[in-house]
Amino acid sequence: MHGARPRVTSIVNTMEMKTINSGKLRAIGYDARARILQVQLDNGSTLQHSGVGEDIWHRLSNSGAAWSFYRDNIEEEFTVKKVSGSPPAGENPLDNLFTQK
Numbered sequence: 001m002h003g004a005r006p007r008v009t010s011i012v013n014t015m016e017m018k019t020i021n022s023g024k025l026r027a028i029g030y031d032a033r034a035r036i037l038q039v040q041l042d043n044g045s046t047l048q049h050s051g052v053g054e055d056i057w058h059r060l061s062n063s064g065a066a067w068s069f070y071r072d073n074i075e076e077e078f079t080v081k082k083v084s085g086s087p088p089a090g091e092n093p094l095d096n097l098f099t100q101k
Contacts, residue, residue, distance in 0.1 A: 023067020030057040037074065038083075045085030049078040 015029040015038050027040040030052070037052040037060070056073060063069040 018061060020066055022063075022065065023070075025067050025070060028061060028066070030054075030061070032057075037078070039070065041085075043085065046083045048081045048083050049074055050081070051078050 015031050015036075017027040017029040017038070017040065019027050024042045025039060026042055029038045030036070031038075032054055035051055035053065037049040037057060038046060039049070040046050052074065060066055060069050060074065
């Protein structure tokens with residue numbers, strides 16, 4: 001067939017999230033193939049940490065104090081990328097356009 005091309009669609013990797021309520025953590029998920037840990041915080045932000053091994057994931061997901069484990073073993077140890085979130089409450093970046101100094 002001349003001119004026919006297959007339709008290309010992007011595949012979004014939906015990570016299964018485990019709901020938790022520990023400190024600021026609200027949900028955690030892990031992609032073993034990509035070695036990515038995803039966390040959702042109480043402020044609405046979603047962060048992805050790359051290079052996280054399955055052992056760390058299992059220790060976090062089975063921890064009785066997940067927030068403490070996250071802070072002590074993950075937060076500053078792995079590369080992080082913010083994938084979603086909202087500005088802090090009360091702060092609107094457009095406010096600065098309308099305030100006189």
